Amino acid sequence: MxxxxxxxxxxxxxxxxxxxxxxxxxxxxxxxxxxxxxxxxxxxxxxxxxxxxxxxxxxxxxxxxxxxxxxxxxxxxxxxxxxxxxxxxxxxxxxxxxxxxxxxxxxxxxxxxxxxxxxxxxxxxxxxxxxxxxxxxxxxxxxxxxxxxxxxxxxxxxxxxxxxxxxxxxxxxxxxxxxxxxxxxxxxxxxxxxxxxxxxxxxxxxxxEHPDRKKLEQKLMDEIHETTDNGGTALLPAFSLGRSQELISIIRAHDRHIPIYLDGMGKDISLIYARYPGYISDVKKFRKDLSTVVSVRKNHQRMEATREPAVIVSSAGMMEGGPVLGYVVRLNPNSKIILTGYSVEGSNAWRLLNENALIINGNRLEAEFPVEYLDFSxxxxxxxxxxxxxxxxxxxxxxxxxxxxxxxxxxxxxxxxxxxxxxxxxxxxxx
Ligand SMILES: [Zn+2]
Ligand SMILES: [Zn+2]
Missing domain, CATH: 3.60.15.10 (Ribonuclease Z/Hydroxyacylglutathione hydrolase-like)
Known part of the structure; x- marks a missing residue:
């Protein structure tokens, strides 16, 4: 009726x-x-x-x-x-x-x-x-x-x-x-x-308001290049869903050659992103970008990642766990951490931005390298x-x-x- x-x-x-x-x-x-x-x-x-x-x-x-x-x-x-x-x-x-x-x-x-x-x-x-x-x-x-x-x-x-x-x-x-x-x-x-x-x-x-995307991308690339030119690692703690994939696409749009390592749940999520045409703008381009990224599956790859000037994209975005913490303790002093996501008060990402320190396994660690925040919402x-x-x-x-x-x-x-x-x-x- x-x-x-x-x-x-x-x-x-x-x-x-x-x-x-x-x-x-x-x-x-x-x-x-x-x-x-x-x-x-x-x-x-x-x-x-x-x-x-x-x-x-x-x-x-x-x-x-x-x-x-x-x-x-x-x-x-x-x-x-x-x-x-x-x-x-x-x-x-x-x-x-x-x-x-x-x-x-x-x-x-x-x-x-x-x-x-x-x-x-x-x-x-x-x-x-x-x-x-x-x-x-x-x-x-x-x-x-x-x-x-x-x-x-x-x-x-x-x-x-x-x-x-x-x-x-x-x-x-x-x-x-x-x-x-x-x-x-x-x-x-x-x-x-x-x-x-x-x-x-x-x-x-x-x-x-979010900042202008073009300027933001340029700023990210400047930060990355400045770091790797000095022999450091640009560590990008990132949410495994969405942000990790976006960062890979941005970096590859500006630089085809810089080494990128991807670690954490973002690896499997990237495979889902690459699976479905019609749900991201250009799935073919994303597949190509992803094929140039080292998907970190083994521990020796984690060691390699911090030995050469490179970008590491890794979860967890708020640095409360995940492989990103293993990288933090291995970074050389020329490195930089670039945060690109929201951080809840009290999380390690928040602590890094506000106190230049983080807590790993209950131990407080003062950060010896610069930390940047860029708003990629x-x-x-x-x-x-x-x-x-x-x-x-x-x-x-x-x-x-x-x-x-x-x-x-x-x-x-x-x-x-x-x-x-x-x-x-x-x-x-x-x-
Ligand atoms: Zn959402
Ligand atoms: Zn929501």
Whole structure:
């Protein structure tokens, strides 16, 4: 039966006035879960999961693989009755994403199980069950859940990341997940510019502009060349998903010959990036770039990497673990550490930037080499957010996934006359 009015409700189960554990329940004629992520640690060191719900879910839609959007999906298959969704221990629930997103989850979920241990309430069994219930959706393919139509399109954030458009009767809701509308080496940026009724928007950088990309790339190359010309190693601690691949593409666009070593989970993730045409700008070029990089698999390669002037791209991005720490203690004094990502207060990357020191195995180590920070964000900056609003012309804007969404709400209302809302955790909004 088709009803005249399209009532849509949005239940905010996470990423509301915070970054982390993105999870939203959108109720049309179906109950659709948009993202189901977690926060590995909050400020007090505790993990955070989405708010509980009691509805039976008809479909789960994942915007992209980052754990703050995907990390709690296996828990939907726990079926213990004690989980987040006691009325839905359904092992039949299907979840939908682009193919690279699924392959990336296959790598990221076991890593989170390793990091979080018993604080994560699911195990290998649920992980396998979840992977079995995946349904592939390519960009720009329309699929239906009852009377609700869904289309995924390129979000310009990481490989496979999607904006989720949901159309129900006369209403269009756009959930951005994480997005970037200006181009990077690997992504052309968001191309979506249709009018929508509601825009549910990633607002991570509501208060900050990112620097000009061209100048930033030049600065990175200058830093690298200055270091290697002096016989040093340019060590680039990097997130294994997205940033490692972007850095390889940038360096190779400017310098075909400088030796690059790639270490950590970024190696396997790069293979997924190279697997799928259509999810990064130029997959052939990326494959070629990757073929010139030494993928570090053995310990003797790690020794070699620091013996010659070279670039090392290695996880973990915040230097809280991973092979990057092994390199730090071996760097010669002409070397430099170049950070390119966000660092949480208290992490080693943060400590390096603020105290010129880091803690390895409980021992404090004063850094004897210079440390640089360059802002290569994969998120929209402030004016990008305003451009997204302009190009989608929404009647209502729901600001999520940000630490300053309340302030942004006020600003959009007062200075731009827009209907914006920064929901609290647990809020239900009628759209
Ligand atoms: Zn993300
Ligand atoms: Zn995110």
């Amino acid at each position: 088709t009803s005249e009015t399209a009532d849509i409700e949005l239940h905010c189960l996470g990423a509301s006035r915070e970054v982390g554990r993105s999870a939203f329940l959108l109720k049309t004629d179906k109950n659709l879960l948009l993202d189901y992520g977690l926060k590995i640690f909050d400020k007090s060191g505790q993990p955070q999961f989405p708010e509980p719900f009691s509805e039976k879910i008809d479909a789960m839609i994942l915007s992209h693989a980052h754990l703050d959007h995907s990390g709690f999906i296996p828990h939907l298959y726990s079926g213990s009755g004690s989980g987040n969704n006691p009325s839905n221990p359904s092992h039949n629930l299907k979840w939908f994403s682009t193919p690279p997103t699924r392959d990336l989850c296959e790598i990221l979920w076991p890593d989170s199980m390793k990091i979080m241990g018993d604080t994560l309430p699911y195990k290998t069994r649920e992980y396998h069950l979840a992977l079995k219930h995946w349904v592939p959706v390519a960009y720009e393919r329309r699929i239906s859940f009852g009377e609700t139509q869904m289309t995924l399109s390129d979000a310009g954030h990481i490989a496979g990341a999607a904006l989720v458009e949901l159309e129900y009767h006369d209403k269009v809701v756009l959930y951005t997940g994480d997005f970037k509308n200006s181009p990077t080496r690997l992504h052309g940026g968001v191309a979506y510019d249709y009018d929508v009724n509601t825009l549910i928007m990633d607002s991570t950088y509501a208060k900050r 994969a998120h929209a900056g402030r004016s990008d957010l305003l451009n997204m609003i302009k190009s989608t012309n929404p009647e209502k804007i729901v600001l999520v996934h940000g630490d300053s969404t309340e302030e942004f709400e006020r600003e959009l209302k007062e200075d731009f006359g827009l209907d914006a809302v920064a929901p609290k955790l647990g809020d239900v909004i009628k759209l």
